[in-house]
Amino acid sequence: MSRTQTRVGSSKARRAEKRTSEAEPSAADKRRMPRVSILARVAHGKGKPLEVDNASADGMLLSGQAKEHPTLVAGADIELQLEPSDHSGKPVRLKARLVRVQYGERTEFGLEITNMADDARRAYYELLAAAHLRASPP
Numbered sequence: 303m304s305r306t307q308t309r310v311g312s313s314k315a316r317r318a319e320k321r322t323s324e325a326e327p328s329a330a331d332k333r334r335m336p337r338v339s340i341l342a343r344v345a346h347g348k349g350k351p352l353e354v355d356n357a358s359a360d361g362m363l364l365s366g367q368a369k370e371h372p373t374l375v376a377g378a379d380i381e382l383q384l385e386p387s388d389h390s391g392k393p394v395r396l397k398a399r400l401v402r403v404q405y406g407e408r409t410e411f412g413l414e415i416t417n418m419a420d421d422a423r424r425a426y427y428e429l430l431a432a433a434h435l436r437a438s439p440p
Contacts, residue, residue, distance in 0.1 A: 342357075344383065345383045350370050352364040352365065352411065355410070357430060357433075359427065361412065364411040371411075374403065375403060377401075378400045379397065380413075381397050382396055394422045395418070399413065400412070401414050
């Protein structure tokens with residue numbers, strides 16, 4: 303093997319090592335706030351309520367049938383009402399931007415919360431705190 307071939311091979315190895323060490327963080331690592339599973343549904347328009355898969359202080363992941371919610375498209379600004387399934391708190395009205403839609407058997411809708419009244423924010427945070435306590439081991 304010539305000296306040139308050795309250097310080329312070594313530089314390829316260094317580049318591969320650098321790419322591995324500078325791997326892109328996962329979507330979960332990029333989140334600003336931790337997500338928790340909550341027992342709630344979201345009313346939007348006249349379609350069936352959407353299920354809340356998980357939620358955080360700044361967003362939610364909902365799931366449902368896309369055909370029942372044709373206005374839910376990426377980039378849309380929407381108003382929602384979050385209703386705890388166990389009726390443990392009052393409904394929470396909020397505004398959000400739909401940042402991601404992933405179509406499938408059950409479509410997932412990723413939301414970024416953009417606005418809530420102060421009393422709604424308190425109720426929402428209480429709902430998140432209760433869910434976090436349920437998820438935490440004793």
